[in-house]
Amino acid sequence: xxxxxxxxxxxxxxxxxxxxxxxxxxxxxxxxxxxxxxxxxxxxxxxxxxxxxxxxxxxxxxxxxxxxxxxxxxxxxxxxxxxxxxxxxxxxxxxxxxxxxxxxxxxxxxxxxxxxxxxxxxxxxxxxxxxxxxxxxxxxxxxxxxxxxxxxxxxxxxxxxxxxxxxxxxxxxxxxxxxxxxxxxxxxxxxxxxxxxxxxxxxxxxxxxxxxxxxxxxxxxxxxxxxxxxxxxxxxxxxxxxxxxxxxxxxxxxxxxxxxxxxxxxxxxxxxxxxxxxxxxxxxxxxxxxxxxxxxxxxxxxxxxxxxxxxxxxxxxxxxxxxxxxxxxxxxxxxxxxxxxxxxxxxxxxxxxxxxxxxxxxxxxxxxxxx
Numbered sequence: 001x002x003x004x005x006x007x008x009x010x011x012x013x014x015x016x017x018x019x020x021x022x023x024x025x026x027x028x029x030x031x032x033x034x035x036x037x038x039x040x041x042x043x044x045x046x047x048x049x050x051x052x053x054x055x056x057x058x059x060x061x062x063x064x065x066x067x068x069x070x071x072x073x074x075x076x077x078x079x080x081x082x083x084x085x086x087x088x089x090x091x092x093x094x095x096x097x098x099x100x101x102x103x104x105x106x107x108x109x110x111x112x113x114x115x116x117x118x119x120x121x122x123x124x125x126x127x128x129x130x131x132x133x134x135x136x137x138x139x140x141x142x143x144x145x146x147x148x149x150x151x152x153x154x155x156x157x158x159x160x161x162x163x164x165x166x167x168x169x170x171x172x173x174x175x176x177x178x179x180x181x182x183x184x185x186x187x188x189x190x191x192x193x194x195x196x197x198x199x200x201x202x203x204x205x206x207x208x209x210x211x212x213x214x215x216x217x218x219x220x221x222x223x224x225x226x227x228x229x230x231x232x233x234x235x236x237x238x239x240x241x242x243x244x245x246x247x248x249x250x251x252x253x254x255x256x257x258x259x260x261x262x263x264x265x266x267x268x269x270x271x272x273x274x275x276x277x278x279x280x281x282x283x284x285x286x287x288x289x290x291x292x293x294x295x296x297x298x299x300x301x302x303x304x305x306x307x308x309x310x311x312x313x314x315x316x317x318x319x320x321x322x323x324x325x326x327x328x329x330x331x332x333x334x335x336x337x338x339x340x341x342x343x344x345x346x347x348x349x350x351x352x353x354x355x356x357x358x359x360x361x362x363x364x365x366x367x368x369x370x371x
Contacts, residue, residue: 028058
């Protein structure tokens with residue numbers, strides 16, 4: 001009788017021991033919610049703790065959040081081996097594969113996540129972003145549209161869709177999509193700032209300078225140190241011939257230049273105006289004063305080709321030699337193309353020149369060279 005009882009007791013003891021094993025997914029989930037990712041990946045399990053599929057999932061996600069994409073993939077593969085595999089695992093394996101450049105390989109995992117939960121917009125958005133990376137824009141737009149059918153769709157889907165339409169020069173649709181995104185955002189978030197800026201930019205590209213003026217002025221009320229927005233508003237003011245209104249904004253850029261707080265791409269000059277001449281774009285840049293250079297430009301009028309390369313430029317130049325010759329005049333217009341540098345001594349200006357006059361004379365020079 002005792003021989004029969006012993007195996008039964010042993011079996012009960014084994015079951016009790018197995019039941020005492022603690023699933024680490026609960027520990028890891030709590031740490032993950034607290035963004036303690038390093039604690040998860042460095043965790044040393046106790047003898048009564050076990051790694052389940054979901055525990056490996058949280059390890060994978062922690063590596064993913066820490067930027068360790070290959071380690072994240074290894075941990076996610078362990079989660080798949082353990083099983084069962086849920087929608088989150090499929091979705092984030094797709095995200096991780098895309099992060100390491102295996103975009104085509106990632107697509108089926110988004111499909112499997114969608115099959116399990118077909119009304120989750122993040123899954124459609126995730127697949128759309130992969131199609132965007134693959135430059136399959138039509139497919140990207142299809143999945144962005146699917147994501148945006150749901151009220152809990154993340155704003156990034158709206159922003160990506162708007163950026164695509166903007167790049168395609170479908171400005172009306174881009175503007176409408178940016179405004180939809182803006183309604184989902186709050187001030188002073190970075191996403192709201194970018195969205196607000198792009199609304200003004202699209203309005204400017206549509207030549208709706210009055211609307212762009214309102215947008216950028218309101219934008220700068222909230223984001224006063226957005227130097228790119230300051231430069232854009234200056235362009236809008238110049239397009240509307242509101243030269244005096246631009247003066248305080250230019251002063252702010254000069255002050256930031258002196259204190260070395262400008263973004264690198266604006267450190268030497270900023271765009272003053274863009275206009276068309278004979279169907280070609282002319283971009284006008286103002287340079288910060290260069291005091292000791294032998295020859296330096298104050299304004300540069302760049303005539304652009306269709307491929308965005310520079311065809312030629314007309315500079316409003318100054319220099320010590322010129323100022324010694326003509327003390328009452330500081331600047332002269334010069335035409336520059338490849339190895340050609342022509343000085344127009346008939347077009348000289350005092351230090352406080354009138355921009356409208358300079359622009360008219362630059363157009364005269366371009367017309368002369370065109371003829």
